[in-house]
Amino acid sequence: MITRNEPPEWIDSLIDALAPQEFAEEIKGDLNELFLKDYSEQGVRRARRKYVIRGLGFLVKRFFWKKSQHNNLLMICSYFKMARRSLMAYKVNTVINVLGLVIGISAALVIFTVIHFEKSFDSFHSQANRTYRMVRVSGKNMDEFRTGISYPVPAALKAEIASLRNVVVMEYFGGGNVDVMNDTGNAVKMFREESGIGLTEQSFFDIFDFNSTGFRWLAGNPQKALSEPGSVVLTKTVAKKYFGDEPALGRIVRFQKEFLCTVTGVIEDLPPNTDLPFTVLVSYSTVHKKGGREMNDWYSVSDNNHTYVVLEPGMTQLQMEKQIAAVHAAHTPKELHESRHYLLQPLKELHNDARFGTYSRRTISNETILALSLIGVFLLLAASINYINLATAQSTMRAKEIGVRKVMGSNRKNIVAQFLTETFVIVLAAGIIALMVMEALLFNLQSLLNMKWTGYHFRDPFVLGCLLLIIVSVTFFSGLYPSLVVSRFNPVTALKNKFSTGRFAIFSLRKVLVVFQFTITQVLVVGTFIVVSQMRFFSDRDMGFNKEAIITARIPSNDISKMNVLANQLRSQPFVSDVSFSFTLPSGVNRNRDYMDISKPDQTSQENVVVFEFSAIDTSYLDLYEIPLNRYLLSGPL
Amino acid sequence: MGLRIYLGELEELVLLLVALLNKDAYGVSIADALKREAERELSISAIHAVLHRLEEKGFVKSRMGGASAERGGRRKRIFSITTYGRNALEELRDTRLHIWGLIAKLSSS
Numbered sequence: 001m002i003t004r005n006e007p008p009e010w011i012d013s014l015i016d017a018l019a020p021q022e023f024a025e026e027i028k029g030d031l032n033e034l035f036l037k038d039y040s041e042q043g044v045r046r047a048r049r050k051y052v053i054r055g056l057g058f059l060v061k062r063f064f065w066k067k068s069q070h071n072n073l074l075m076i077c078s079y080f081k082m083a084r085r086s087l088m089a090y091k092v093n094t095v096i097n098v099l100g101l102v103i104g105i106s107a108a109l110v111i112f113t114v115i116h117f118e119k120s121f122d123s124f125h126s127q128a129n130r131t132y133r134m135v136r137v138s139g140k141n142m143d144e145f146r147t148g149i150s151y152p153v154p155a156a157l158k159a160e161i162a163s164l165r166n167v168v169v170m171e172y173f174g175g176g177n178v179d180v181m182n183d184t185g186n187a188v189k190m191f192r193e194e195s196g197i198g199l200t201e202q203s204f205f206d207i208f209d210f211n212s213t214g215f216r217w218l219a220g221n222p223q224k225a226l227s228e229p230g231s232v233v234l235t236k237t238v239a240k241k242y243f244g245d246e247p248a249l250g251r252i253v254r255f256q257k258e259f260l261c262t263v264t265g266v267i268e269d270l271p272p273n274t275d276l277p278f279t280v281l282v283s284y285s286t287v288h289k290k291g292g293r294e295m296n297d298w299y300s301v302s303d304n305n306h307t308y309v310v311l312e313p314g315m316t317q318l319q320m321e322k323q324i325a326a327v328h329a330a331h332t333p334k335e336l337h338e339s340r341h342y343l344l345q346p347l348k349e350l351h352n353d354a355r356f357g358t359y360s361r362r363t364i365s366n367e368t369i370l371a372l373s374l375i376g377v378f379l380l381l382a383a384s385i386n387y388i389n390l391a392t393a394q395s396t397m398r399a400k401e402i403g404v405r406k407v408m409g410s411n412r413k414n415i416v417a418q419f420l421t422e423t424f425v426i427v428l429a430a431g432i433i434a435l436m437v438m439e440a441l442l443f444n445l446q447s448l449l450n451m452k453w454t455g456y457h458f459r460d461p462f463v464l465g466c467l468l469l470i471i472v473s474v475t476f477f478s479g480l481y482p483s484l485v486v487s488r489f490n491p492v493t494a495l496k497n498k499f500s501t502g503r504f505a506i507f508s509l510r511k512v513l514v515v516f517q518f519t520i521t522q523v524l525v526v527g528t529f530i531v532v533s534q535m536r537f538f539s540d541r542d543m544g545f546n547k548e549a550i551i552t553a554r555i556p557s558n559d560i561s562k563m564n565v566l567a568n569q570l571r572s573q574p575f576v577s578d579v580s581f582s583f584t585l586p587s588g589v590n591r592n593r594d595y596m597d598i599s600k601p602d603q604t605s606q607e608n609v610v611v612f613e614f615s616a617i618d619t620s621y622l623d624l625y626e627i628p629l630n631r632y633l634l635s636g637p638l
Numbered sequence: 639m640g641l642r643i644y645l646g647e648l649e650e651l652v653l654l655l656v657a658l659l660n661k662d663a664y665g666v667s668i669a670d671a672l673k674r675e676a677e678r679e680l681s682i683s684a685i686h687a688v689l690h691r692l693e694e695k696g697f698v699k700s701r702m703g704g705a706s707a708e709r710g711g712r713r714k715r716i717f718s719i720t721t722y723g724r725n726a727l728e729e730l731r732d733t734r735l736h737i738w739g740l741i742a743k744l745s746s747s
Contacts, residue, residue: 023686025702029712030665030682036708057683063690064683 104383220265423479
């Protein structure tokens with residue numbers, strides 16, 4: 001840093017800005033005198049430092065503020081009064097200015113709210129920083145990213161790694177069948193849930209405590225609700241759906257038409273910003289019995305079987321990954337643990353990493369978040385620049401007013417303050433309207449944004465803080481330049497009303513701003529066109545199968561005789577031309593991600609084994625969807 | 639004088655110095671005098687605060703004057719003691735002398 005032989009200027013401007021006018025001169029004079037003395041005795045560095053300390057010393061003295069506060073308050077009141085009058089006098093301009101800002105601010109607010117929501121996923125658990133999801137990376141090039149963990153792994157890790165504080169296994173089904181049973185063991189109500197159903201262990205609630213999200217236990221024992229096989233914990237909403245207002249605790253439900261479970265707990269609904277959106281939590285041991293066959297099979301993997309771990313404090317991800325690899329290596333043959341790696345993924349990255357996916361089926365990459373924030377900022381910039389241009393263009397109309405003000409003794413500072421106040425009033429009005437527009441947008445765009453509207457956002461301190469920041473920065477960014485321009489008016493020419501915008505050389509900055517603003521707008525417009533064409537590509541692209549006039553529905557049972565009856569009845573309808581049963585749809589929606597290794601029958605090594613995702617179909621499937629095959633052999637009915 | 643005088647210790651000291659410096663009393667000169675005569679080092683802002691208080695109470699009055707190059711062309715605020723201020727100082731001194739006199743009598747007897 002270059003040290004100049006002068007006192008630091010910013011202290012002077014600070015005193016100018018804050019001190020009562022009658023004191024500023026003597027204060028600065030005394031400071032200067034002391035500075036010169038220090039300078040000759042102690043050198044420039046210390047003199048400058050002392051200047052700052054002495055100058056700041058005035059800020060804590062009462063007399064420094066006493067009179068000035070009174071004066072400034074009076075001035076500020078008058079600024080607001082004048083702002084109101086001139087805004088009312090130019091109503092059309094005011095409306096145009098406010099509207100331009102409303103569009104920019106509300107769009108930016110929506111974007112920032114969405115980003116805030118996406119960033120908040122699962123950040124609230126007390127141990128979130130030490131919680132990791134186990135992931136499976138395999139393949140020759142380490143390019144297969146999956147989350148399924150072999151069944152025996154979690155238990156082995158828990159038993160063999162001491163620095164693992166906690167482990168939880170879960171299996172998320174998403175959709176599933178739940179039947180409400182009566183006392184005599186008959187199903188009285190049957191439900192098909194589309195999401196939220198899964199298996200997990202008691203430790204789930206230790207690891208994911210949903211701290212400060214309003215999560216709590218409404219019934220049941222939080223310490224051992226899921227410890228026993230045949231237990232199920234329901235969220236409040238689901239419990240109400242199944243049992244109405246009757247107490248749910250102790251009631252029996254049948255899970256997946258097979259497992260009878262007792263309701264051992266009712267919890268508050270989980271917040272919308274979690275990637276663990278459970279509504280029905282069945283104890284893991286209900287389905288996967290201790291000592292079951294799968295519990296000893298280190299080779300096969302269900303991609304539904306997921307594991308989360310919490311490390312002891314001080315343990316790093318890398319150290320733990322090494323320990324996990326050691327345990328894995330001890331239990332499996334070389335070829336397996338060399339091609340399959342269990343790694344850890346921090347919980348806070350879950351939502352940003354599309355390679356592995358989440359239960360909520362939404363991830364947002366950090367790049368997308370960055371791009372979104374940039375768009376938000378640029379929209380604000382465009383709105384501000386728009387305001388600057390409008391305000392400077394309109395300022396010539398105010399020339400006479402400025403002239404009179406200057407003649408009456410206003411200095412530049414007063415006029416700048418006056419125009420900044422006007423800008424502030426406009427931005428404030430725009431901000432308040434934008435808050436309402438944002439609320440309406442977030443409510444109406446729920447499905448587009450995939451964000452459930454859970455309450456008014458204008459109560460959210462984040463939104464309010466954001467708005468405050470926007471209002472302050474937009475006021476200064478868009479108000480400063482026009483106010484500097486108008487305060488520069490020469491009172492004589494202003495009063496003669498001899499103005500033409502061409503006369504201001506400084507107005508060339510306006511041209512720069514216009515170009516900048518148009519560039520932003522063009523980029524956004526072109527971006528929109530690209531998105532539209534992409535969306536058209538998504539919807540019009542030939543998928544390789546026929547999707548016209550085909551209705552798909554889930555059937556509750558896979559009993560073949562029942563399915564045949566259903567198929568025959570459907571075929572007898574005049575409007576049905578064909579029926580096909582399959583495990584998954586050709587579009588890949590709701591695919592159940594079953595994989596199988598395929599190799600030559602006589603092959604013994606793991607080389608050249610290809611992993612296929614498979615799906616069961618029937619004989620009419622290919623005809624119905626009009627999927628052409630090169631060569632195939634279909635055998636047997638269904 | 640029937641009026642009670644509220645004058646703090648530091649205020650009294652500064653007021654005395656204003657009287658001493660006569661026509662050359664302003665922020666920096668008072669700070670120097672305070673160091674020289676009373677061996678007390680105060681920040682310049684504290685001295686301004688005291689002077690401001692004294693002026694509010696009516697012990698001193700001020701006028702602007704005396705710009706110089708070493709002040710960056712800025713004027714000083716020159717303080718001078720008012721009659722009220724002088725009376726107050728004298729009364730304080732008399733009260734103290736009176737009490738000291740009493741103390742001397744007591745200790746000698």
